[in-house]
Amino acid sequence: MKNRYIVLAVLLIATIIISCTKDDVAFKEFLKNGETVYPGKVSKIVAKAGNLRTGLWFNPSPDPSVTKYVIKWNNNVDSITVNSTSHSPLDTIKVIIPNLSEYTYTFTVLSYDAQGRKSIPIEAPNVRVYGPLYQGALLNRPFNATEPYVVNANGSVQLNFNVPDTINVGTTIRYTNTSNVVTEKTLAAKDMSITLNDYKSGTDVLYKSSYIPSLGSLDVFSVSDFSTFPKIFTFAQCDKSLFREVRLPNDVNTYESGTSISKLWDNSNGPQGYPNIFHSDGSYIAHVLTFDMGRTYTNLAQIEEVGRDCCNNPDRFEVWGINDLTNATTNLRADDSGWKAEAVAKGWTLLKDITRTDDGKNAMKFDLIANPPPVRYIRIRVLHTVTGSGYSNMSELTFWNKQ
Known part of the structure; x- marks a missing residue:
């Protein structure tokens, strides 16, 4: 029995020695090329969009052994190398990658040390590069x-x-x-x-x-x-120095010679008093007056009317225009219900039907119809005055042409 125990002990010691020798050989084999070292990686990569280029901004690795960075793309076919100039995580390394196609790329950034050892790769995926298509x-x-x-x-x-x-x-x-x-x-x-x-x-x-x-x-x-x-379009005031009186059959007469139609373009400012006004003779209403603007306007656009300082101001009147008076004379009086149809038949165009809701004194501007025909001659057909009388009084008329 004693001999059997001695044999077992010898066998156990031999097994332990053989086992330790095997593990030691394996460990030495694992470390024969030294420990694997990975340099520190970069952080916080930000892509900057560009025209057939891109920018990659990242914080450098804090590892002092890092000497350069390599950026790869196109399945690692293309690359660019950047020297490490800082190891402060607060700094930013800015890399411009030129000569790219209009495409979406994935860029891989690797840190390298002086021995050529590289870091774990860090990717910047889905970086879009813009160009002619965009x-x-x-x-x-x-x-x-x-x-x-x-x-x-x-x-x-x-x-x-x-x-x-x-x-x-x-x-x-x-x-x-x-x-x-x-x-x-x-x-x-x-x-x-x-x-x-x-x-x-x-x-x-x-x-x-x-x-x-x-x-x-x-x-x-x-x-x-x-x-x-x-x-x-800008608005140019029509030249009043060219305006002239025209009298057509059935046009209204003036109260006296000193209150003629020409008072409407004497460049007075604001409501005027008698006799510095146009004053009709008061025979009937509706009535019409006519004048020549002295030239043709192809886009007559606005009118401003100023009433008298007290009374007989039109609060309803029409503005008519035509470019040639040949065969343009109306035979009916302006108060006839058929006058409007006759005027249209003679070639006149209704440029504006104006209603004033005030006392008719102060200057008031109105837009005329859009896209009017050429106009040289104007007829004002007074339909009603604020006082309801047969007289009509006005101080000034001003027109603008759109150009």
């Missing part, structure tokens, strides 16, 4: 279709636009100024309108908008072509 789909900022522009009293023009897309950065306005020089101004994305103080009336205004694909983009993209802004 630019071709851009549209110019829409103008305000309800009121595209306002012509101010001082002659300046205000252009009105709708709310832009959030990535709009500005719109270039190209126009001809009063010195006949083509010039440009920029409408900021935050602004809804822009004023052109030196716009040359009648010339075209062009506009082209610019955008960025996303906030922080490297590049700005502009719409390929300029668009033409709606035609801007």
